[in-house]
Amino acid sequence: xxxxYFIGAGPGDPDFLTLRGxxxxxxxxxxxxxxxxxxxxxxQLRDKRVLVPxxxxxxxxxxxxxxxxxxxxxxFLVPGDLTFYAPFQxxxxxxxxxxxxxxxxxxxxxxxxxxKKTLDLPGVCNRAIxxxxxTLGDGPEAPTLRDLAAPGVTLLIYMNNLPLPxxxxxxxxxxxxxxxxxxxxxxxxxxxxxxxxxxxxxVEKVGERDFFNLTTGSKRAALTLVLVGETLxxxxxxxxxxxxxxxxxxxxxxxxx
Ligand SMILES: C[S@@+](CC[C@H](N)C(=O)[O-])C[C@H]1O[C@@H](n2cnc3c(N)ncnc32)[C@H](O)[C@@H]1O
Numbered sequence: 001x002x003x004x005y006f007i008g009a010g011p012g013d014p015d016f017l018t019l020r021g022x023x024x025x026x027x028x029x030x031x032x033x034x035x036x037x038x039x040x041x042x043x044q045l046r047d048k049r050v051l052v053p054x055x056x057x058x059x060x061x062x063x064x065x066x067x068x069x070x071x072x073x074x075x076f077l078v079p080g081d082l083t084f085y086a087p088f089q090x091x092x093x094x095x096x097x098x099x100x101x102x103x104x105x106x107x108x109x110x111x112x113x114x115x116k117k118t119l120d121l122p123g124v125c126n127r128a129i130x131x132x133x134x135t136l137g138d139g140p141e142a143p144t145l146r147d148l149a150a151p152g153v154t155l156l157i158y159m160n161n162l163p164l165p166x167x168x169x170x171x172x173x174x175x176x177x178x179x180x181x182x183x184x185x186x187x188x189x190x191x192x193x194x195x196x197x198x199x200x201x202x203v204e205k206v207g208e209r210d211f212f213n214l215t216t217g218s219k220r221a222a223l224t225l226v227l228v229g230e231t232l233x234x235x236x237x238x239x240x241x242x243x244x245x246x247x248x249x250x251x252x253x254x255x256x257x
Contacts, residue, residue, distance in 0.1 A: 001097075001098065002069045002070075002072060002073045002074070002098075003073055003074075003098055003099070003100050004065060004069065004073070004074045004075070004076065004091075004095050004098055004099050004100070005024045005025070005028065005073065005074070005075045005076070005100050005101075005102055006075075006076045006078050006082060006086075006088055006092060006099060006100070006101045006102065007021040007024060007025055007075050007076065007077055007078060007102045007104065008021060008078050008080065008081025008082065008101075008102055008103050008104015008105065008106070009021065009037055009041070009077040009078055009079060009080075009081075009104055010080065010081075010104050010105040010110070010188060011079065011080060011105070011106075011107045011110050011187040011188040011189065011223075012036060012037070012040050012079075012186070012187065012188040012189035012223075013040060013188035013189065014040060014041050014043070014044055015188070016104070016105040016110065016188055017044070017104070018102070018103070018104060018105070020102055021102045021104055022044070024073075024075065024100075024102060025044055025075050025077075026044075027073050028048065028072065028073045028074055028075040029048060029049060029068070029071060029072035029073065029074075030048065030049045030050075030051070030068040030071075030072065030074045030075070031045055031048050031049070031050050031051075031074070031075045031076070031077060032050075032051050032052070032053040032074070032075070032076045032077070033045065033050055033051075033052065033053075033076075033077045034052060034053060034054060034077065034079060035052065036189065037077045037079070038050050038052070040189065041077065049068070051064070053076060053088075058090065058091075061091065062091070062094060065091070065095070069098070076088060076091075078104065079107075080104060080105070080106040080107045080108075081102075081103050081104035081105070081106050082101050082103070083103075083106055084106065084108075084130055084158065085132065085135075085158050085159065107158075107184070107187055107225045108130075108156050108225065108227075110184075110187045110188055111182070111184040111187060111194075111225050111227055114184065114187065114194055115182055115184075115194070115196070115227070115232065117231055117232055118231065119154045119156070119227070119229070119231055120154060120231065121230075121231040121234050121236065122236075122240055123240075124152075124230050124231050124234040125152055125153065125154045125229050125230060125231040125234075126152045127152060127153055127154070128153070128154040128155075128156060128229075129148050129153055129154070129155050129156070130156045130158065131145065131148055131155065131156070131157060131158070132157065132158040132159040132160070133145060133157070133159075133160060133161055133162050133167075134159045134161055134221065135159075144170060145157065145162075145167070145170045145171060145174065146170040146171070146173045146174040147174065148174065149170070149171045149173075149174025149175045149228065150174055150175065150176075151175060151176065151177075151230075153175075153229060154227065154228070154229035154231050154232075155171070155226075155227070155228040155229060156225065156226070156227055157225070157226035157227075157228070158221075158225060159221035159222075160212050160221075160222070160224065160226055161212060161214070161221070162212075163212075163214055164202065164203050164206060164211075164212070165203050167226070168181070168199045168200075168202060168203060171199055171228055172199045172200075175199070175228075178198050178199050178200045179198065179199055179228060179229060179230055180196065180197070180198055180228070180229065180230060180232035180233045181196070181197060181198060181199055181202050181226065181227070181228045181232070182194060182195070182196045182197075182226070182227045182228075182232055183195045183196075183202070183206065183211050183224055183225075183226055184224065184225045184226075184227065185211045185222075185223065185224045186223045186224075187223070187225070189223065193209075193211075195209075195211075196232065199228075210222075211224040212224060
């Protein structure tokens with residue numbers, strides 16, 4: 001039975017494709033690739049039929065997939081991977097056992113690596129919240145980013161559509177103080193830029209740059225991930241390590257971590 005692979009493609013650069021993803025992609029004759037993957041994956045997509053999934057309504061898309069399945073395996077390149085904010089759940093459900101999901105490197109993973117920061121840190125950040133102002137809803141009961149921001153929280157904000165001064169004001173109200181923030185733009189793509197600062201100085205540091213497609217009139221969510229929280233600048237010494245070594249790790253037999 002030919003299958004449809006939903007391959008976590010990473011944030012853009014094919015270097016972030018997993019070995020499994022690359023092996024399965026190589027088998028597929030037809031690939032649905034959202035922009036800019038048709039360009040950044042040009043080498044991997046050579047000699048394949050490449051379509052943009054968002055060019056079709058759902059029924060049309062399903063029909064196309066079933067037609068292409070008759071002649072070979074089909075892949076969808078999933079930006080980052082399926083874990084957060086991927087639009088393919090309906091199609092995966094409709095395909096049932098024909099669908100296979102291949103995990104990949106999410107945008108948050110790449111941001112954490114570039115910043116060289118773990119997004120939770122004992123004693124500093126004890127929880128992470130993933131959110132987008134586009135999906136919180138706009139009814140009177142809907143939470144805002146202010147409700148989610150709080151001391152001890154690392155916030156990962158996808159698809160931001162708020163002007164930066166408005167975003168920082170909400171976050172400052174939620175955290176109740178000035179905290180570090182990082183804007184991670186076009187990770188793994190040409191034009192990659194990371195701007196770090198605090199809620200108090202990030203607007204000035206960003207200046208005229210439009211990281212959120214707010215001045216272009218584009219309806220597309222910008223390729224910018226916003227990270228907020230004290231873990232972004234905190235540093236730790238070896239005492240946490242030694243405490244765990246003394247009380248946990250050395251009492252385990254042959255187990256990692
Ligand atoms: C529809 S979501 C897709 C998330 C994706 N499934 C993932 O695992 O990262 C799109 C949002 O993810 C973030 N994003 C996706 N690609 C990015 C990139 N190359 N650089 C920075 N942020 C990116 C941005 O916040 C963007 O608005």
